[in-house]
Structure formats: structure tokens, C-alpha cells
Amino acid sequence: MHTLITLTAPAVVPTAAGGVSSVAWSGAQAAVWLVALPLLSSAVLLLLGRRADRWGHWLGVLASAASFVVGLVLLVGLLGLPADQRVQDVDLGTWLDAGALSIGAGLRVDPLSLTFVLLVTFVGTLIHVYSVAYMEHDASRRRFFAYLNLFVAAMLLLVLADSYALLFVGWEGVGLASYLLIGFWNHHTPYAVAAKKAFVANRVGDVGLLVAMGLLFATFGSLDFATVDAGVAGASEGTLTLVGLALLLAACGKSAQFPLQSWLGDAMAGPTPVSALIHAATMVTAGVYLIIRSGAVFTAAPTAQLVVAVVGAITLLFGAIVGCAKDDIKKALAASTMSQIGYMVLAAGLGPIGYAFAIFHLVTHGFFKAGMFLGAGSVMHGMDDQVDMRRFGGLGRYMKITYFTFMAGWLAILGIPPFAGFFSKDKIIEAAFVPVDGEPWRAWVFGTVALVGAGITAFYMSRLFFMTFEGQKRWSTRRDGSEQHPHESPALMTWPMIVLAVGSVGLGWVLSTVGFVEWLEPSVGHTEHEEPVLAVPVLIALTLIAVALGLVLAWRRYAVSTVPVTPPLGTALTRAARVDLHQDAVNDALLVEPGQYLTRSLVYGDKAVVDGAVTGLGRATVALGDLVRRAQNGYARSYAAGMVVGVVVLAFVVLAVRG
């Protein structure tokens, strides 16, 4: 142990799937600006206060756009390098260095991180523009943009970090920004509650990341990706499985995967642009990023990898089923996000064969889902903040641009060729049907789940689309009692929607044509093409049939026939789906699980740990607290007695241990 003092950061070993280049490319230094620009803008907006009210939002837009430009420059630079040099590490100096604790700060610019950078900054900039109009009447619009910028900076730090330690900083940063933005309208109590719930669920995930970091540090003596990737071969599978499961827990918290998914629906309390940016396109995909970035660990720990795939498959169905019963347009979209990320996690759980497709779907999903959220925001804008789809209907005639842009997103998520989702989701379904390690049962199970999921997706997304834009008007009156007058949103809102719709239409084809999967190879590794258990054309046909079934069913029920304004009682499954398949009851127990285990095993066998959901205090914890409080009765004599008892007990323990 005395050698710890001399232990310093080991030299970076060239590794990773494609190999860290030994040739340093100085242009990569520009990556610092990616994070710095939005961060500076956020600081300026917060520090200047009201003085920046008039122009603050434009500064926010500018910072985000500037980051995008920097990202483009990096992209061009990276494309100019040969493929085996496209993983560039930028050393930023040492953040923490004392003896055994040596944590450097550095950024990794590679195809994977750059893909995220471009997605985050591009979609982010569009949503910034949209928000200028959406938040126009909000007195604290400047603060909103400060938080948005803060989020962009944190998210970019998360994806650019070259070590788990720095990633953790970004990880907490996006959590904080998400918390601030969900609770932005915190004068509504439930919104503040939702914000806290998200915070708590994320903290549970964070415990996973912390445990993973602790294990990695204990095993490899370092937290940077290069060292970990290089050392994986020498580590025991048991340790790696634990690390993998801990990382998965973290991913579940951030990406709203089973069993930590409960917060995403409530997070819809935030302003709609936030839902689009953070809770659809970017932050919630951080878990997928984490899993793929830790690909080396998961490849060496097949059990953990299998659990990833299982979690993805469960969430995929879970979200889809919940989505079928939701009447709140944003919550239905949130359920869909959950389900689509389930697809990505499933793909990530299939191993290297699925990594590139997971990212592919992540990018197209970022476009079409953000587009649909902005569309939902536009509908709410025109309908006096109504979110109940049973109170929509026939809106397609009144909001043409929203209608067509939303339709692009809808067709994309359904996976109708040639829309974007077809190219990405279909690949995942194909990959799911590929037998792993020569075990066909997995291929059948995961493949069938993915296929059925596609059908259900088609049903609930069509339901959402038809209930909103087709069929009869079922409008309620406005809050002030007057008639609804749905109208198209201003140009600042429609243009981002149009751009995203163009992406929803063409991005899938474009990316698959320019070789997106090959572009990712330096980061995620190359895999030989393998044949699924069913022929590819058969799979495509089956998928399209499932989609068509879902679509037709939804058309008959929600476009042709009359949709009741009050929700019918429904079957038991529908009722369960409306309350998120009782996920709250289950999750509240799971949310407080760490503390619960602690108090349980140490003190009580208390069963009632459901109530304090939001603050995460269970009754047991409070009860224990009360017990302590009761012991704290204010009498010096009982304090002294307590100490004596303490000493005696400790003496007994020591003497007993000595034997």
C-alpha cells in the first residue's frame, strides 16, 4: 500500500476498437470550444440577470449554433484523417492528482462522440430557435435559455469526456439541467414534484455509475476509457459483469429504462421544447451512449450484455403498451420514447453487431421524435395548452404545417420506407434475429419482441396521430370559456419543425447511403455481416405487415369511428397501462431500494417504503428517523446513559471478536 503514492496515471495505451491514434491531430483541440461556448453563454445569461432579458435568448441560440459549427469543422477534419486515426484524445491537464488519486481531464474526439455532438448541437439549435417563439410570453425566458445552454454544454461534456470521471461530471450536469428545466414552471406544484422525481430516479442511476467507477478504479487503477479498454482482457469476468450491471443501472436511470423508467412521463411537465431536446432527442439517449462507450466491458461480460438486451426488450414492450393507453399527447410520446430507446438498448445488448445500428436509430430517432414533440408543442400552442388527445381531433385542417411535419415523423417512427425510421429500426430488428453465440433461441425471442414492438408502435403512434389530426372535432372550450381557435404557429416555430421533418424523411436513406455504419467503425468496432435466422426480405415483409396491421387497426378505431371524449373503462390491461402498468407502485419501492435495503437489513423489517416517493424517503427511513428523534429527548442523563450503553456494547463486541 505504500507504493500508492508513487502510482500515477499510466501512459495512455493505444487501444479501443479502432485503436487510439498515435498521431495527434492538433485540430482536435477545438473540441474544448464545443463545451466552452454554451457554458460561457449560460454563465453570462445567469450572471447578467435581467439586464440580458432583451437579447439573452439570441445569445443562447448563437452559442448553440456556434457549437454546431465547431462540430462541423471537427467533422471535416476527422474525415480528412485515415480511418484508423479517427480516435483523437485531447489532454486538458490533470483535474485531480494526489497519490493514488490521479484523474486527468481530457476529451475524446472520435466518430461516436462527434455523431452525438452534431446531433445535440443541430437539434439543440433548432429547438433553441423554436423556444424563442414558444417561450415568448414567459417572463423568465432568459433563464430558460441559460438552462438550455447549460444542458447543451453538459451533454457535450458527457459525450466528449475521455474518462468515466469526466463523463460523470457531464452526467450530473445534464441531470441538473434536466431538473431545472422540468421544474422550470415550478409555481405549479406537480411540476416541481415531477422535477424532484426525475432527480431522484437519476440519483439512483448515479449510484450505479459511482459503483461502476469504484470497481473500475479498483480493478484498473484508472478511469479513462483507453486504460479500461486495454485492461479488460486481463480482468476477471465476474468483476466485469458487476461493472456492466452497475453501468446498466446508470443507463437505466438516465435513459428511463425498466425498472427506472417512471420519471420520464412525469418529466413531461417541463416546457415542450425541453421534452423535445432533453427527454426525446439527447439526454435520455446518454444511457445508450454509456453502454456503447463501455462496449469493451460488455463484450467481455456476456451475462451483463444479455441483461442489457433483456432490459431493452422489456422496456420496448412496456413503453409500447403504456403508449397505447395514454390520452395525454406528451405522455404518449414519452412512452414512445421509452420504447424506442428500448430498441436502442436492445441493439446495444446484442453486442458489437448492434452498436452501430443503435447509434443509427438514435440519430434518426433524435430527428423524428424531436420533430413530433415540437409538433405537439405547436398543437398545444394552438389549442390553449390542451394536452388531452380526446379533446383534439380534426386539427390537420387547421394547422397544415404542423400536420405535414408531424406526419413525416409519424411515418418515420412507423418505419414506412423510405422514411428515416425504416432504415434504422429495420436494421435493429434484423440484428435481433441474428443468433448470438450460436444460440438461436435468443434470436427468436429478441427478434419476435422487436417485431411485435414494431406492430404495437404502429398502433399507438397512429392512434396518437389520428386522434389529434383526423376524425371529428372534440374540442373543449378555452380556459377563459371562449371557443377554441386552433391556428398555425409562428414561423420561428414552424421552421425548426420543417427542418426536422426533412430529416425524418430523408436522413435514414442519406446516412445509409454515405456509409454511416462504416464511419462509426473506429469507435464501435467492425463486425462481419451475419445472417439472421430468417431471410432479410422475409423479415422486412413481416415487419411491414405488422406495421400495417397496427396502422389499420388504429385507423378503424380512432379515425373512422367516433372517439369518446371521456375515456371508456377499458380492459384490465388498458387500465393498467393508463397508470403505467403500475410502474409507480413498483418503482417507488425500487427507487428507494438502496436506502431501503440499508434500513431493512440494519434495523427494521419494514414493509411500507412506498410513500415518500418523491423525496425518496420511505416510511421506514422516516420511522427510523423518528426513533432517533425520540431517543433525542433532551435529557442529559439519557444521553449519558446512551453513551455508557454504547461503550458497553462496543466492549462486548470487541471482547467477543477477540474470542
Added chain:
Amino acid sequence: MSGFTAPEIAWGPMTPLLVVLLAAVVGVLVEAFVPAARRRTVQLVLTLGALAGALLAVAALWSDVERTGGTDVLAGSLVVDGPTLVLQATIALLALLSTLLFADRVAGGEDAFAPSAAAVPGSDYEELARRKGLRQTEVYPLLLFATGGMMLFPATTDLLTLFVALEVLSLPLYLLSGMGRRRRLLSQEASMKYFLLGAFVSALMLFGIGLLYGYAGSLRYADIAAATTTPNGMEGLLVVGALLLLAGLFFKVGAVPFHMWTPDVYQGAPTPVTAFMAACTKVAAFGALLRVVYGMLPTMAWDLEVVLWIVAIVTMVVGTVAALVQTDVKRLLAYSSIAHAGFVLAGIVALDEAGITAVLFYLLAYGAATVGAFGLVSLVREQRTGDDDAPVVLGEATRLSQWAGLGRSHPLAAVTFTLFLLSFAGIPLTAGFVGKFAVFSAAVEGGAWQLALVGVLASAAAAFFYVRIIVLMFFTDPQEAPGVAGEPAPGLTSDATPGVTPEVTTAVEPADTVGAPAVAVAEPVRAARTTVAAGEGLTAVAVGVCAVLTVVLGVAPSAVLDAIASVALLLP
């Protein structure tokens, strides 16, 4: 008497200690000879000068100690090595900041101390003293004496000196705790309790010292450690003696089950004293504990490890859990300090150099956030409109419900307090995170990963009550807050967001749910509003320094960690 030879005394390494103690003596003389009107200024200058001098002396000694590893002064009664210097510097720095809190006159020219501590609360004499503007400037020499004791406490390797240092640091604190200007009975009760329990524990500790002497025939740590290597059939004495000694130290750090005085005393004592106590005493006591565990009992590690483990775990859990149900900000911080004692103990159990570095850094990070947090508590006041419509600043608003909405009315103060809370919670980019990270990884390195696990879980749970305050400050309207915090919200059963269960916090009240217009709160419960008093700016300066420290140690801790690690070797 002819056999007595005067020991060689190396005066140089004792400078930090001597400066502080001499200044304390001079401070007593100042009370006697300087006219009342100028006493405060003179005392303040003297105190600040002495503490700054101690810091300079530490700096001057630093390179020498770094090179030689340290000196043994007074034949082991005082050891000036790396950890000693780090601890002395930390204590002096935190005491310096606390002095600023002591001196600040926040409300109407009144500081935190009773005009005449001897006056019976509520008596005419007290009122007269208040109106005459009397001031109890003895607090400064008392602070210096306590600081001197604290600086000696972790620097000695001799049980007798340890005991003397304990008394030197404790007695002034007993007095200081009882000198609150407001809520005097509470303050005096706190003082009395602290004294009684402190005396009780002193007796336990003295008994333990006696047993250890009986076992080893010496009071020197090194001799006792040497004696433990050869069994002599009296191990029972050793174990019980060591346990009683540890009990005394656990009492001072506020570890469970010796923690019960902490909330009562922290709440009752004048807030500047609480800040001083919570920060400096803990630093000193953990320093002493470090030296005892590493220096005296290494061969007993197997036996006593179980004690440290149990106490560490129970302390983390009880501190965290009890903090969850508190409704008073000072009590909440007291329980939080108990939980932190558990975290530091986890680092001590590590029993290696990384553990020493980690503990020393943690103490600095914790101390800075503590002084800052209590400093802010001393500024958050009740305010009432006086006869001539001018606002009158009253006592501290320590009920949590009174902090609701502070983020809107006083954003700067709320943001700063949030910073300290985040540091307590161990959020990255604050000093607290680096400290926790260092302590837990030291525990893992030392084979105590279970402790680190409990610590991480406790930190996660602890984050809830820190966040609860943040939410309260920023997201709750003042009028929403109920009279009694922690009451369940009666009306909140269902609303627009199904799946949100009714909850039991101060932060959420039913008044403002979606779709249901807020029901106007009929009668204002209290005319008093919560405000942040400016004072003379001394507290603000101290809080600012603490905030800067918290951020700097969080963002760029390497320099400090390196410096500590370079000297983190205990002399026997």
C-alpha cells in the same frame, strides 16, 4: 530533585501554537487594561493577527517538515510533522473565518453574544446591560484558548498532553455555548448539557488513559504501541482502555452513539460558536483520532477495527436518517455533521497514507462548507416592521419553513447556501465531492469497500435532504410553507398528473395545483418575514471565502491534494 534535567525544547516548531496561546493570554490582559470602548477593536485585531500569524508560522515551517519529516518536541508531548501542520493550518484558517462571524454585528449593532453573560435571562439587569450597549469581548480570548487547545490536540503523542489539550479546547467552548444573545435559556441549557456530558466523557477517557498506563507503564503512544507487540496477559486492560480513549474522541467528533449532544448544542449555541465548534473541533478531534489509531494502536487494528467499522456505519446511517426528519436548519446541519463524521471515519479505517491524505483533505473541505453554511444561517433573520415602519431585524430564522422562497427574495445568499449544500452532498465540482471521492477510494484501497458502499448509499440518501432545502429555497413560495414543517399535505390526493403520489415534505403544499386556482391563504400567520441581514460585512466576507474555497478545492484540488500527500506521514 537533583535527578531532574530540563528537556531540550525546540521552540521553533512550536511557533504556531505559541502565537495563538500567547495572544490568548494577552487577550485576557486586554480585558483588564484596555478601555471598554476600544476593547472590541483591539481584541479583534489581536485575534485575527494571532491566527494569521499561526498560518504564517505553519507556512514557514512547511518546507523544513517536508524535507525532514518533522520534529519531536518536548520528548513526544508535541510532534510537529506533516499532518500536524496541515491540521494546525486548517484549524487556524477556520478559526480565522469563525472570528469574522464572532465579530459581525448583524442586527442593530448587536453581535451574537449576550451583553452580559452573567445576567439572569429576562432580568432587569440584562435589559440594562443591553441598553448600555455592554459587550462580552471575552469571547475572543476564549476562542483563542480553544483554538490553541485544538492545535495541540492532534499534535501530541502523549496521553496526558492529549487530555490537557482536550480540556483546554473544551472549557472555552462550554462557556461560549452559553453566551447566546437571543434564546438565552436554550443557549444556557446547551452549555450546561455540553459541559455535563463533556465532563462525563472526560472521566471515561481519563479512566481509559489510566488503564492504558496500567497496561504499558507509559503514556507515550509509541511505548504503548511497542508494549502491544509482546503479550503480557493484560490485554483486557488494553482493549477496554483503548475503547474508553476512543469513546472520548468519538464524543468530540460526534460519532454515534456519542453524538447526542451535537444537535442540542449546535442548535442552542450562538451560531458563530456553532460554526467554530462544528468546523474546528471536528478537525482537531479527527486529527487526534488519526494519530491514536495510526500511532498507538496499529497492532490492535484487528481488535479495534470492528469498533471503527460499527461506529462508522452507525454514524453514517443515523446521521443521514435523522437529518431527514429535522425541521430546524441548525439541527439539520448538526445531523449532517454527524453523517460527515461517519464518512471521515470510513477514511480513517483505511489505515494507509492515502487515508491520511483523504481525511485531511476532507476535513478542510467539510470545515469550509460548515463555516460558510452556519455563517449564512447567522445572516438569515426574521424581520418585523417596527413602529415607524422601518424594518427591524430580529433573531435568526432557523425553522426550515422560514427559508421557503429565499431563492427568490435573496438569490445570492440562496445560491451560496446551495453551493455549501452541494458540497455537503458531494456533488462533483465542489470540494465535498473530491473529499468524499478521496475518502471512499482510500477505504476501498484499504480493503473496506463495504464501508465505502455504505458511505456512497448514505451520501445518496443524504442528497435528498440537502436537495429538500434547495427546493424549499427556490421552488416554494414563502406563504405556502406551513407553520410546522413536515406535516403531510392534507388535500393533495389527485391532480393532473396521475402517478404522483402525495408526499410528505415541507416543499410541497396543496395550495397551487394545476387546474385548481390557489386558495388564498386567509390570515397571515406571522407578521415576521425572513430576510438576509447585511451585518457589517464580516460574515459576508467569511462566507465568500468559504464559497471560493469550496469551489476552488472542487475544481482544482490537485495542488492542495499534492501538498497534503507530500507530507502525509505521521511521526511515531
